[in-house]
Amino acid sequence: MTDQPQYQVLARKYRPETFADMVGQDAMVRTLKNAFAADRIAQAFIMTGIRGTGKTTTARIIAKGMNCIGPDGNGGPTTEPCGQCEHCVAIMEGRHVDVMEMDAASRTGVGDIREIIDSVHYRAASARFKIYIIDEVHMLSKNAFNALLKTLEEPPEHVKFIFATTEIRQVPVTVLSRCQRFDLRRIEPETQIALLRKIATAEGAEITDEALALITRAAEGSARDAQSLLDQAISHGAGETTADQVRAMLGLADRGRVLDLFDMILRGEAAKALTELSEQYADGADPMAVLRDLAEVCHWISVIKITPEAAEDPTIGPDERTRGQAMATDLPMRVLSRMWQMLLKALEEVAIAPNAMMAAEMAVIRLTHVADLPSPEELVKKLQDATPPPAGPSGGRPAPQGGGTTQAMASTPAPIHSGPSGPSATGAQTAVALSAEALQHYARFEDVVELIRTHRDVKLLVEVETGLRLVSYQPGRIEVNPTADAAPDLIGRLGSRLQAWTGNRWAISVAEGGAPTIAETRDAAENAVRAEAEKHPLVQAVIAAFPKAKITEIRTEADLAQDAAEDALPEVDEEWDPFDED
Numbered sequence: 395m396t397d398q399p400q401y402q403v404l405a406r407k408y409r410p411e412t413f414a415d416m417v418g419q420d421a422m423v424r425t426l427k428n429a430f431a432a433d434r435i436a437q438a439f440i441m442t443g444i445r446g447t448g449k450t451t452t453a454r455i456i457a458k459g460m461n462c463i464g465p466d467g468n469g470g471p472t473t474e475p476c477g478q479c480e481h482c483v484a485i486m487e488g489r490h491v492d493v494m495e496m497d498a499a500s501r502t503g504v505g506d507i508r509e510i511i512d513s514v515h516y517r518a519a520s521a522r523f524k525i526y527i528i529d530e531v532h533m534l535s536k537n538a539f540n541a542l543l544k545t546l547e548e549p550p551e552h553v554k555f556i557f558a559t560t561e562i563r564q565v566p567v568t569v570l571s572r573c574q575r576f577d578l579r580r581i582e583p584e585t586q587i588a589l590l591r592k593i594a595t596a597e598g599a600e601i602t603d604e605a606l607a608l609i610t611r612a613a614e615g616s617a618r619d620a621q622s623l624l625d626q627a628i629s630h631g632a633g634e635t636t637a638d639q640v641r642a643m644l645g646l647a648d649r650g651r652v653l654d655l656f657d658m659i660l661r662g663e664a665a666k667a668l669t670e671l672s673e674q675y676a677d678g679a680d681p682m683a684v685l686r687d688l689a690e691v692c693h694w695i696s697v698i699k700i701t702p703e704a705a706e707d708p709t710i711g712p713d714e715r716t717r718g719q720a721m722a723t724d725l726p727m728r729v730l731s732r733m734w735q736m737l738l739k740a741l742e743e744v745a746i747a748p749n750a751m752m753a754a755e756m757a758v759i760r761l762t763h764v765a766d767l768p769s770p771e772e773l774v775k776k777l778q779d780a781t782p783p784p785a786g787p788s789g790g791r792p793a794p795q796g797g798g799t800t801q802a803m804a805s806t807p808a809p810i811h812s813g814p815s816g817p818s819a820t821g822a823q824t825a826v827a828l829s830a831e832a833l834q835h836y837a838r839f840e841d842v843v844e845l846i847r848t849h850r851d852v853k854l855l856v857e858v859e860t861g862l863r864l865v866s867y868q869p870g871r872i873e874v875n876p877t878a879d880a881a882p883d884l885i886g887r888l889g890s891r892l893q894a895w896t897g898n899r900w901a902i903s904v905a906e907g908g909a910p911t912i913a914e915t916r917d918a919a920e921n922a923v924r925a926e927a928e929k930h931p932l933v934q935a936v937i938a939a940f941p942k943a944k945i946t947e948i949r950t951e952a953d954l955a956q957d958a959a960e961d962a963l964p965e966v967d968e969e970w971d972p973f974d975e976d
Contacts, residue, residue: 403621403622403625404593404597404621404622404624404625405446405618405621405622405625408593408596408621409451410448410451410455411455411458411475411477411486412455412473412474412475412477413426413427413455413459413473413474414474416448416451416452416455417581417585417589417617418447418579418580418581418582418585418586418617419447419448419452419578419579421579422452422576422577422578423473425576426456426459426473426576427473430459430471430472430473431473433471435460435471435554436573436574437546437549437553437554437555438546438549438554438555438556438557438572438573438574439453439456439554439555439556439557439573439574439575439576440531440556440557440558440559440562440565440569440570440573440574440575440576441453441556441557441558441559441576441578442558442559442560442562442575442576442577442578443560443577443578443579443580444560444578444580444614444615444616445560445616445618445619446613446616446617446618446619446620447578447579447580447581447615447616447617447618448578448617449529449558449559449560449578450527450529450558452576452578453527453529453556453558454485454486454493454527455475456525456556457485457490457493457523457525457527457554457556458475458477458481458482458485458486459471459472459473459474459475460522460523460525460554461481461482461485461490461492461493461521461522461523461525462475462476462479462481462482463479463481463522464476464479465478465479467479471522480520481520481521490521491519491520492518492519492520492521492523492524492525493521493524493525493527494510494524494525494526494527495527495528495529496510496526496527496528496529497529497530498528498529498530498531498532498533498534499529499530499533502533502534502535502538503535503537503538504535504537504538504541506538507534507538507541507542508541510526510542510545511541511542511545514526514545514549514550514553515550517552518552522552523552523553523554524552524553524554525553525554525555525556526553526554526555526556527556527557527558528555528556528557528558529558530558530559530560531557531558531559531565531569532559532560532561532562532564532565536566539565539566539568539569542569543568543569543572546569546572546573547572555573557569557573562575562577579615580614580615580616581613581615581616581617581620582615583607583610583611583707583708583709584708586610586613586615586617586620587603587606587607587610587708587709589617589620590606590609590610590620590621590624591606593621593624594606594624594628597628599628599631599635600631600634600635601624601627601628601631601634601635602634602635602636602637604636604637604711605627605635605636605637605639605640606624607637607708607709607710607711608637608640608641608644608709609623609624609627609640610709611709612644623640623644626643627639627640627643630643642677642678645678645679645680645683648674649687649711649714650713650714651670651674652684652687652688652691653691653714653717653718653721654670655667655670655671655674655684655688655758656688656691656692656721657721658670658762659688659733659758659761659762659765660725660729660733660765661765662762662763662765662766663762664758664759664762664763667758667761667762668755668758668759671684671754671755671758675751680750681744681750681751681753681754682741682744682745682750682754684754685737685740685741685744685754685757686741688737689734689737689738689741691718692730692733692734692737693734694710694718695718695721695722695725695730696722696727696730696731696734698718698719698722699722699723699725699727699730702719702722705718705719705722728771729765732764733761736757736760736761736764737757737761740753740754740757740760740761743756743757744757774932777932777935777936777939778932778935833869833870833896833898834869836869836896837869838867839864839867839872842872842892843855843858843859843912845892845895845896846858846891849891849895851891854887854888854891857880857881857884858884858888858912859911859912859913859916860877860911860912860913861876861877861879861880861881861884861911862874862875862876862877862880862884862911863875863876863877863907863908863909863910863911864908864909865905865906865907865908865909866905870898870899870900870901871900871901871902871903872900872901872902872903873902873903873904873905874902874903874904874905874908875904875905875906875907875908876904877911885902885904888900888902889901889902920948923948923950924945924948927945927948928945933945
């Protein structure tokens with residue numbers, strides 16, 4: 395009884411063995427071919443790219459090409475290894491003694507690198523070069539990288555290093571500068587579909603083009619992922635594999651039904667959208683996958699709206715393409731942008747929710763609710779079209795009530811002297827000898843306030859600004875009208891402080907009338923701006939539509955210009971040199 399050959403998965407069975415078998419990496423293949431032809435083979439290579447694009451496979455092909463001796467045993471380094479000599483066969487089977495593969499994910503320390511450093515001085519046992527292939531090299535520790543630097547920069551002539559990584563940013567720049575870097579690209583959809591069709595034909599499997607398109611889209615540019623999914627789809631189909639079978643295998647919703655759900659959401663049909671979501675869930679679609687498909691459709695339509703040629707995607711069927719183009723024409727970009735942001739938030743919620751289906755249903759309800767809400771531009775237009783409030787008697791804005799500010803003294807003031815010598819009922823007859831020369835610095839009442847501020851008497855400053863209305867002022871003599879909430883001893887304390895600070899007596903008397911307090915004057919400008927804003931027709935329309943709305947802040951053009959000036963970067967006269975000691 396003969397042993398049956400063990401089954402080999404498609405990703406290994408159809409692994410490229412030469413550069414001619416590599417798909418989607420034309421730039422890298424061209425560079426390596428030219429380097430081999432000119433005998434300019436670097437001492438170290440680093441391959442980077444997403445999973446399944448051929449990083450380790452490329453490393454093995456390079457190792458084969460450098461050690462291939464041809465069928466006759468007399469060949470040299472080549473980009474077209476024969477695949478028949480002992481070195482080619484042993485390298486592809488992973489058992490060549492001079493081609494050592496190391497997984498940096500499991501061997502990350504300095505001790506593992508020290509083994510390489512100690513062994514590089516010995517020549518290859520049978521091959522032309524001793525080659526070290528380190529996969530997932532970014533997993534090495536910092537000390538391990540540092541230990542490798544010197545050997546990597548000046549290795550012996552018979553030693554070559556080939557690194558592979560999916561996280562090139564985690565590799566130190568000191569290592570990158572010593573390597574020749576190749577970025578392996580994602581496989582284009584057209585190339586991927588052609589590769590899968592070739593493999594399916596070689597395997598004698600029947601699979602529809604639409605099914606291959608679904609596999610290609612799910613693989614996201616990875617050849618290994620696509621071949622693994624094809625292997626699974628062939629087994630799942632057990633005959634001709636259709637798109638519905640692949641969709642069920644991947645847990646995806648029908649693309650046409652996703653477009654239907656997308657259309658229902660945009661029309662605000664919440665009941666129909668929830669029913670469609672439930673039916674897709676009952677058919678095996680994962681709620682997360684449905685929302686992800688909705689986000690993909692939203693992105694696809696947005697891109698088509700900007701670049702119409704993006705609709706010519708080989709993974710998209712003709713019916714879907716027609717519907718997508720129609721949606722891109724009808725939907726404004728602001729609606730698509732708003733839906734994209736809400737879908738991103740919904741994906742986060744579904745990922746952490748205890749019940750994914752409930753979270754998905756709530757997301758659909760929110761999406762349908764905002765579908766018929768007006769955009770900011772439409773809302774502003776509606777408010778501008780609203781009927782403005784009735785004008786005042788002059789035909790313009792309503793005249794302000796209350797009249798202007800009045801500053802006058804009462805006809806019969808009742809002065810009371812308050813100073814260091816005590817109160818007096820006949821303050822007008824009391825002569826206070828003041829030195830005009832000493833008081834010439836206080837020609838205005840504002841100078842007195844500044845004097846209080848200079849001496850940092852905060853309490854007195856606040857009381858003067860909020861509790862005294864100025865009636866008249868002369869250097870050394872002040873008439874004020876205290877407010878109802880002013881402190882009873884305010885006038886006495888003000889007089890004593892001024893005498894102590896200036897060295898002269900100040901006569902402070904009480905009178906009726908007076909101008910607004912300093913605080914009232916200071917707030918008057920803000921109140922005037924607020925009052926003017928409240929009279930604006932657009933603001934009144936907003937308040938009429940939203941009765942509880944309040945004006946919380948008013949930004950003038952001057953404020954915006956000042957903020958912009960503060961946020962602007964300072965101009966640099968000359969470029970700063972960190973090494974300039976001056």
